[in-house]
Amino acid sequence: INTYKGNIREVQFGRPKSEGGRGKVIKIGGQKALYRFEEPQPNNPVVTFDIFDVPMPGLPKNIRTYFEEVMHDPAEWAKLCVDKFGADMITMHHISTDPKLKDTSPRDAAKLMEDVLQAVDVPFVIGGSGDPSKDPKVLEACAEVAEGEKCLLASANLDLDYKKVADVAMKYDHNVLSWTIMDPNMAKDLNKKLIAHGLEGDRIVMDPTTCSLGYGSEFSINAMTRLRINGLKGDEFVNMPMSSGTTNAIGAREAWMVNPEWGDRQYRLPLWEITTGLSMLLSGVDIFMMLHPLSIAVLKEFGQTLTT
Amino acid sequence: MAKISAMDIYKLLPKTNCKKCGEASCMAFATKLQNKKAMVEECPIMNAPKFEAKKKELVELLSPPVKEVWFGYDDKNHRATMGGDEVMYRYELTYYNPAPFGIDISDNLSDNEIKERAKYIENFVFERTGEKLTLDFIALRNASNDPEKFKNALQIIQENTKMPISLCSINPESIEEALKIINSKPLIYAATEDNFEKMLNVLLKHKKETNKEFALVLSSKQIKTLKGMAKECLNHGIDDLVLEPHTHPENISETLDKFIALRRSAIEKEDKLLGFPILGLPINTYFYTLNNNSISQFIEEPNKAAGIMEARTANTMLIRYADAIILHGCEIWELMPVLTLRQALYTDPRKPQAVDADIYPIGNPDADSPVIMTTNFSLTYYTVTGDFEKDGVKCWLIVLDTEGKAVDVAVAGGQYNGENAKNLIEEKGLADKVNHNVIILPGLGAPARGDIEEKTGWNCVVGTRDSSQVGDFLKKNWENILEKIGKNN
Ligand code: B12
Ligand code: SF4
Numbered sequence: 159i160n161t162y163k164g165n166i167r168e169v170q171f172g173r174p175k176s177e178g179g180r181g182k183v184i185k186i187g188g189q190k191a192l193y194r195f196e197e198p199q200p201n202n203p204v205v206t207f208d209i210f211d212v213p214m215p216g217l218p219k220n221i222r223t224y225f226e227e228v229m230h231d232p233a234e235w236a237k238l239c240v241d242k243f244g245a246d247m248i249t250m251h252h253i254s255t256d257p258k259l260k261d262t263s264p265r266d267a268a269k270l271m272e273d274v275l276q277a278v279d280v281p282f283v284i285g286g287s288g289d290p291s292k293d294p295k296v297l298e299a300c301a302e303v304a305e306g307e308k309c310l311l312a313s314a315n316l317d318l319d320y321k322k323v324a325d326v327a328m329k330y331d332h333n334v335l336s337w338t339i340m341d342p343n344m345a346k347d348l349n350k351k352l353i354a355h356g357l358e359g360d361r362i363v364m365d366p367t368t369c370s371l372g373y374g375s376e377f378s379i380n381a382m383t384r385l386r387i388n389g390l391k392g393d394e395f396v397n398m399p400m401s402s403g404t405t406n407a408i409g410a411r412e413a414w415m416v417n418p419e420w421g422d423r424q425y426r427l428p429l430w431e432i433t434t435g436l437s438m439l440l441s442g443v444d445i446f447m448m449l450h451p452l453s454i455a456v457l458k459e460f461g462q463t464l465t466t
Numbered sequence: 467m468a469k470i471s472a473m474d475i476y477k478l479l480p481k482t483n484c485k486k487c488g489e490a491s492c493m494a495f496a497t498k499l500q501n502k503k504a505m506v507e508e509c510p511i512m513n514a515p516k517f518e519a520k521k522k523e524l525v526e527l528l529s530p531p532v533k534e535v536w537f538g539y540d541d542k543n544h545r546a547t548m549g550g551d552e553v554m555y556r557y558e559l560t561y562y563n564p565a566p567f568g569i570d571i572s573d574n575l576s577d578n579e580i581k582e583r584a585k586y587i588e589n590f591v592f593e594r595t596g597e598k599l600t601l602d603f604i605a606l607r608n609a610s611n612d613p614e615k616f617k618n619a620l621q622i623i624q625e626n627t628k629m630p631i632s633l634c635s636i637n638p639e640s641i642e643e644a645l646k647i648i649n650s651k652p653l654i655y656a657a658t659e660d661n662f663e664k665m666l667n668v669l670l671k672h673k674k675e676t677n678k679e680f681a682l683v684l685s686s687k688q689i690k691t692l693k694g695m696a697k698e699c700l701n702h703g704i705d706d707l708v709l710e711p712h713t714h715p716e717n718i719s720e721t722l723d724k725f726i727a728l729r730r731s732a733i734e735k736e737d738k739l740l741g742f743p744i745l746g747l748p749i750n751t752y753f754y755t756l757n758n759n760s761i762s763q764f765i766e767e768p769n770k771a772a773g774i775m776e777a778r779t780a781n782t783m784l785i786r787y788a789d790a791i792i793l794h795g796c797e798i799w800e801l802m803p804v805l806t807l808r809q810a811l812y813t814d815p816r817k818p819q820a821v822d823a824d825i826y827p828i829g830n831p832d833a834d835s836p837v838i839m840t841t842n843f844s845l846t847y848y849t850v851t852g853d854f855e856k857d858g859v860k861c862w863l864i865v866l867d868t869e870g871k872a873v874d875v876a877v878a879g880g881q882y883n884g885e886n887a888k889n890l891i892e893e894k895g896l897a898d899k900v901n902h903n904v905i906i907l908p909g910l911g912a913p914a915r916g917d918i919e920e921k922t923g924w925n926c927v928v929g930t931r932d933s934s935q936v937g938d939f940l941k942k943n944w945e946n947i948l949e950k951i952g953k954n955n
Binding site for chain 2: 193194195371372373374375376379380383384387411412415419420421422423425426428429430432433436437440441451452455456459460463464
């Protein structure tokens with residue numbers, strides 16, 4: 159048993175009804191030790207279901223089968239995730255705001271955000287399209303309609319106006335996903351900048367980038383392990399909980415490709431996502447963005463054994 | 467653990483600089499030893515009696531905190547080697563021996579089934595990024611508890627394969643019988659609290675009579691008991707040990723906790739009695755899931771659900787220090803992710819991820835063959851060439867120096883650009899190799915197309931997104947492309 163000088167910060171999502179919120183509250187982080195046998199781990203790992211504002215024709219068939227009927231309506235999609243698959247949280251990806259796609263306006267994105275907030279009582283992650291100039295505007299509009307709900311704004315990174323994202327989070331009471339590319343120093347650098355700008359450290363979740371199994375997952379494992387250990391050693395700039403975009407795993411050809419030599423994709427695809435997720439879980443990740451309901455069930459079941 | 471310096475090693479060497487080891491000096495040899503690139507035995511001078519004490523000290527100094535243990539045949543291609551690790555986290559130094567994977571064979575199967583399964587295990591291969599990922603040993607399981615059946619099954623396996631074998635039985639009589647006919651060094655599973663004395667007697671007798679080697683698994687859910695058994699074995703000169711702190715399928719975290727505790731004792735506390743490889747048994751999860759399918763909502767067939775849950779256990783064990791594992795499920799979809807995870811965990815974090823930039827002929831191309839441009843990231847290169855080989859694609863492959871970045875990464879980072887392409891094309895004289903002026907780009911390379919056309923003066927056509935679709939794409943379009951825009955003069 160080892161002792162640690164520092165501890166991981168606890169971040170809260172959602173606002174309880176008693177405080178005028180929509181209901182469910184989720185907490186992540188808060189660890190005082192690396193392993194559960196050194197000190198009980200306070201919060202279960204959390205999975206947030208990815209949903210999109212367009213029907214995503216590119217998704218592999220054996221994921222589509224679960225959502226086919228609701229993919230045209232994000233509010234229904236969110237409901238299905240919560241009611242049928244027990245989602246802790248939902249990630250609303252506003253990918254159609256991409257200027258190269260539909261260039262949906264921030265106002266329309268915010269309207270959609272209101273609808274999905276109404277539909278379910280779980281906390282949200284709010285994602286843009288990845289366009290560095292558009293994302294801060296989309297996040298701002300959505301953050302405003304979700305004021306006080308302590309969502310996770312995805313994301314702030316060094317390529318975009320992270321100050322604006324931080325301002326929005328402070329103004330409307332949300333958290334910020336601080337996303338960098340697999341380099342622990344970059345993660346620290348961005349967190350420092352966000353904090354220097356005035357954002358409280360307890361509103362930051364780090365995303366050091368999840369590479370899929372077979373496509374550099376070992377780099378992610380290294381980066382995450384180092385960040386977690388340094389956080390526990392007392393580095394106040396990297397002791398935030400971590401997030402993983404585990405869905406990336408589905409992009410690996412070993413997951414999605416139909417290839418009889420590789421056996422049935424029905425089992426292979428979720429297992430690729432599960433394996434990627436488990437690698438991240440055991441490297442310290444607290445919140446997972448995932449897609450396949452089976453992968454999510456397996457990861458959550460395992461995650462719970464780590465905290466009990 | 468403090469890292470040993472070359473100087474510490476040098477001090478124990480003969481210091482004659484006689485070069486018999488093939489190195490220029492004793493110091494150079496010391497550096498090689500430090501990096502595990504040589505063995506103490508390669509210095510012949512150290513074998514002289516007067517160096518005996520120093521040699522022993524040196525071997526001790528160089529021995530990793532987790533002992534390296536092997537089983538199988540004398541020739542190195544038919545061995546499973548485990549352990550040898552020195553660090554807790556893979557970013558500190560590369561992990562050492564990739565954990566061998568064993569697949570079980572029950573001695574209750576018919577002779578023919580045993581043979582078929584053994585062959586399947588031996589021939590299993592999944593190829594990825596230029597590496598052949600394979601299975602490593604057969605775990606012969608004494609499910610019948612009958613020594614004769616056990617022996618018979620062993621006979622069949624030995625006759626049909628040259629796979630290393632783990633003899634799995636807690637019945638000392640079965641082990642005794644099997645040892646009589648085995649012709650390789652086995653991994654014996656297991657000595658337990660209950661059979662310890664009897665098992666030890668059988669093994670000591672075998673050792674005395676035949677002087678043959680074996681490795682032994684100690685199995686107990688108590689770390690203290692494992693330690694006690696290890697001590698006892700070492701006292702009797704049995705030192706190729708492996709630890710198995712029980713796999714609990716119903717709460718796998720409990721097992722993982724013990725793995726961590728064992729590895730910490732070995733590496734951080736340098737406890738020699740626990741400094742042995744760890745064996746994990748995902749197979750227990752397999753059989754547990756057959757009767758407790760917690761994912762039946764998604765997967766009803768018990769054996770498929772069992773495969774998924776078994777892989778889950780295997781993966782967590784690999785991340786948490788298992789040095790060898792035994793599985794039951796051996797369908798390709800189950801093993802692919804587990805083998806890939808092992809490959810990832812054991813790649814050297816310091817190894818370059820790039821191949822040499824060049825223009826490579828793929829499948830004997832001629833002057834009419836297409837020119838295709840990709841990047842020098844090794845993962846990209848091997849994926850692309852693997853696909854091309856499978857589909858019989860003939861082409862000239864421009865492998866651009868993108869500092870080892872994948873296509874979309876290099877596009878985003880600016881290394882996949884016209885200037886870079888121009889230099890390589892001119893340097894390698896692409897214009898002399900073909901009589902057209904078309905380059906096919908990957909779908910993800912599309913944003914760089916304008917720049918590449920402008921700088922190189924070649925026409926670019928954006929191909930498919932994935933390299934597995936290139937074979938089809940060329941069949942359908944290459945003639946047309948040549949016709950329309952490609953012909954020179
Ligand atoms: C690992 C990774 C990294 C690693 C790089 C590892 C490496 N050596 O490349 C690191 C951390 C360094 C990194 C850095 C960056 N990354 Co990055 N990274 C990834 C990631 C997760 C995987 C990439 C990968 O390994 N692909 C696998 C290989 C095999 O694919 P491939 O090379 O494309 O080859 C395939 C096809 O292109 C095709 N193909 C190949 N050749 C040919 C030829 C022909 C003719 C045809 C038809 C097809 C074909 O077949 C191949 C097999 O499928 C992706 C996200 C993802 N895709 O999952 C992001 C991603 C590529 N990165 C991205 C970004 C933005 C960056 C950075 C710019 C971030 C930053 N701001 O610093 C930097 C750039 C660094 C630089 N170049 O200087 C973005 C790119 C977005 C975009 N398209 O604009 C992505 C998509 C992530 C995202 N969603 O935002 N990254
Ligand atoms: S053989 Fe031994 S003594 Fe001779 S140079 Fe090499 S290390 Fe030194």
